[in-house]
Amino acid sequence: MNQVSLKEIAAVTATRRIIYRTRGTNHGSINRLMSPGDLGQILKPFVFLDLFDLDLHDPSMQFSIHPHSGIATITVLAEGDLRFDDPADGSGRIAFGGFEWMRAGGGVWHGKEMSAGASPRVKGFQLWIALGPELEHETVESQYVEAHRVPTIGPAHVVLGTYEGVRSPALSPNGITYLILRIQAGTRWTFVPPAQQTVAWLAVASGQLEGDTAATAGEMLVFEKSEQPFTVKACDDGDAVIVIGSAVPHPHELHLGRYSVHTSAESLVTGEANIERLRQLLSAAGDRRRPGGNVPVFRG
Template sequence: MMVVIALEEHTASAAATPERRVLHTTRGNGHGGIVRLMSPSDLGERLKPFVFLDLFEAAGDAIGAMPVHPHSGIATITVLTEGDVRFDDPDAGRGTIAYGGFEWMRAGGGVWHGQEMSRGTTSRIRGFQLWIALPPELENGSVESFFVEAQRVPQIGPARVILGEYEHVRSPVAAPDGINYLLVTLKAGERWTYSPPRGHSVAFVAVAAGTIDVGSPLRAGDMAVFDKEGVMTFRASTSEAATFVVGSAIAHPHDLVLGRYSVHSSAEALILGEQKIEALRAMRPQIVAAQREQFVPIFKGR
């Protein structure tokens, strides 16, 4: 007989709210140890402000091989689901990012980055990197970078609140309003229902390990896009635990204007971002000049 461990619903109305349908699933495109699940030129247009998602897996020392590279107009969120890495940052100090912790980097008007993290204690790492498109008032604004260790990330039930607020539990990062991003691990056979806040018409899930059922099975490496309304119920396989990320948000109402390494809401904002990136490169040639030609654009821009 199959045994299902059910978590208490967080809202009394959840049982009466219809389930969101899965509209689309993908396994993305593989590039070595990186699987590109979403880019701004494909699912990112449908799921904005979520515009980019990579599932990565690599040897622990690969993290130090990342070349310095630029961004503007976005924020990046890097979450580990297995293993750990060290960070050493002039502003954030030193520490370790492992399961439940993350890096938040708001590129704003332009930044070069890529060598703030190094090998930790584990031989392999696995996780997700998500990009969100910033609203016009932030897309050419100041740069912000935080490394948030696991003990500082609040948890409700099986979910860690990486971005946003869920059931009165708030992320330590001041991300733009209207965006939730959760890291979840369910025990074998466990069930969990997520009720997105009002107005969150955009929603997705991506699986790092194990298998979950959302009306149909999703296994490690799968990403699913949900309908606009209702709750989402996730059930882990009875044979193993499952780890995944869930995002929900108010839809980003602006166009996505793409550069080589930037996402903005207008051509004018993109020009400002690219000008700032070039100005920074000129100021720090010993760091970034040799890396410029090594950087391969990771989505279809202009």
């Protein structure tokens, strides 16, 4: 049965149940919708989600350099733009539909690899994905993917994984799908999860959804575990920008550090030890700022 037929069936079958909704915890211009110690336990491999709305021209709103291990991070933009400048990846602009993908693996320090673009503010999501044992200590890899390089299917930009035969350029693990969509006012769109991806959620950056998946800007919905489709509909008075995540469940326990998520206590100790080793190397490296103010990801 093809995807089109599934979408037609979805309109007349039972609604996929929403088991939880949240507006997260507000931290000024950042709204934390999910952390590894709360919803991350239910939605793993998705373990962290921030919705940010920042003026990065203001030094007080800029991110500080910080470490990670055991995870991958994905930053997508719903409004505005950011600049990147990296010796390995070149320079360019990330705007709606574009993203930064970084696999922290065994350890990395980052936080200033992108800087303010032309827009006065920038809104978007940062997502963390817990990696499995085969990747949680792998070498760091990062990608900056401009919007024109992100494939689309209807209104959906395929940020991670493959959706309806369209594959993202991100070097992400198998079994994970992540989309960003602008749903036009008054229109509907049905998400059909890829096979075995029973974990699913959505979050709204702007606008409002109505109907079975009603939600407003800043809200996150968690769906029951199943492979059942669900439909989103933007209200008649404006477009809605949303992200949707689905995945095969992560089968490992989460062992948490301050900036790290690993699959065992031993693995966490190894990751955090490597972060400390990199901290010392980073300190010795001195000022690494690029001409535009960016500071490249430190891989050691």
